[in-house]
Amino acid sequence: MHFRLDPNTEAYRDEVHAHLEQVLTPEFEERVYRSGVAHDHDFALGLVDKGYFAPNWPEEFGGQNRNAWDDQVLKEQMMLFDAPVYLSETTRMVASIIRHIGTPALQERILAGALRGDVTIALGFSEPECGSDVAAATTRAVREGDTWVINGSKMFTTNGHIADYIFLLARTAPDKPKHKGLTMFLVPCATEGFEAQAVWTLSGERTNITFFSDVRVGDEWRVGDVDGGWQVLGLSLQDEHASGWGPHLARLLQHTESWATTTTLPDGSKPMDNPDVRRRISRAAMENEVSMLLQRRCVWMAEQGQIPIAEGPMSKVFSTEALERASQDIVEMVGPDGLRSYLEPTAPERGRFDHTLRFSLGTTIYAGTSEVQRTIIAQRGLGLPR
Incomplete structure (x- = not known):
């Protein structure tokens, strides 16, 4: 087995x-960052x-029938460039579910x-009171x-203020066990009673808390069976749980190596001359390699029908934890200058160290916290009891 392309x-x-x-x-990057929105309509149309x-969708649906490896390198490049594709990704994820089980x-x-x-x-x-336990949803x-x-609220509905639809998990049978009384809906955001309010994250990103107040949708907007929402949700979480964040670490390494080889210290040396700097960079590079191999193993498995x-x-x-470790280690190595603001012209590497550190802290929460991931590994991978 090898993962060479x-x-x-x-x-x-x-x-x-x-x-x-x-x-x-650089001008595009700054405009997107200052907006706080990880989406740009013209950029998305350019991808189309x-x-x-x-690209891996069938041609009759507008795809190119490309294989899983082409799809993987596309995702890696989008992450490497920090492209504003999150809304495109969630759209594609839900569209894939609708393609398979939608009416x-x-x-x-x-x-x-x-x-x-x-x-x-x-x-x-x-939801605001449920955290990562999405099955505890109380939105009715x-x-x-x-x-x-529909009545209730959702938290961290990123791009909910600009999206056309919300792929919503709602409780339809409160008398049933929490995993068995849920149903999925596609709710048009133009529906009366829907509202999105901004919530700003540590990394400068805008997410939202969304409110559903007597929102009325026809049964044609239901996705999957009534009270079968947990199974539908599993299709989307499976993709999210198999995500790899190594390209963000690869980008951090590029900036770190650039800083270490171009910065001149007061004694005339370069940071890269310091064995401690080389050791820290090497450690991050090894973890980046492991991150890439773990992700590519998932692609290989999917290609094999597993x-x-x-x-x-x-x-x-x-x-995600490797990204967090490396971000903290590299900011410590660079020193106080590493905390100068993102996109500040005089900051090392335009402030990428500061931004990556702030961004990394959220990645261990997205798509389920590290604790949730370890529980899945223990129970479904190792067969350990709950």
């Missing part, structure tokens, strides 16, 4: 890299035009628009004939 995939990776290098200018939105009417309504970049979908899973959906009336049930969380928990 074949020449065609390497060529595709280089093509994507060249596109991102051209369009993600280039065929980079859903023909819902597929017709959503899929073509999603693949053109005209339809966007945010995730409405977490009560059926009245062919209509559902589901990376425990291997996905292993990739996620290791790569």
Whole structure:
């Protein structure tokens, strides 16, 4: 078994890299960061035009029938460049679920628009009082004939203020065990009673708390069976749990090596001359290699028709914690200058050290905390009791 890329995939990776290098200018990067929104409509349309939105989808749905490795290197390049693709990713994730289990009417309504970049979908899973225990959702959906009336709130609904739809987890049977009384809906954000309020994160990103006050949606917006929402949710969480965050660490390494080889210290030496600097960089580079291999193992398994049930969380928990460790270590190594603000012209590497440190702290929470990931590994990977 090896995870080397074949020449065609390497060529595709280089093509994507060249596109991102051209369009993600410093001015674009600064504008997106200052907006706090990890989405840019024109950039997303550019991905569609280039065929980079859903390249592994069948051609009849607007894809290119590319293999899992091409899809993987595309994701790696997007992370490496810190491209504003989170809303595109959540849209593609939900569209994939609708493609597999949605009704023909819902597929017709959503899929073509999603693949053109005209339809966007945010995730409405977490709640203010539930944290990572999304199955403890209390947002209610009560059926009245062919209509559902939804009341409740969701936390961390990133891009919920600009999305067209919220992929919402709601409780439809409060008398059933918490995992068995949930249903998934696709809620149009233009529906009366929906509201999104800004919540700003440590990394400068805008997320939202969203409110659903007597929001009424027809049964045609239900995704999956009534009270079968946990199974539908599992399809999306499986993809999220198998995420790898190594490219963020790779980008941090690029900036660190640049700083260490171009900065001149008061005694005339370069930081890279210091054995301690080389040791810290080497340690981060080794963890980056492990992160990449863990993620590529998930891709290999998927290509073999296997589901990376425990291997996905292993990739996620290791790569995010490695990013957090390296960020803290490198800021300590750079010293006080490493905490100067992101995009400040006089900051080392335009403040990437400060920003990556702040950003890294959230990655161990996204898509389930490290504790959740370790629980999945223990129970479903090692067969340990609850």
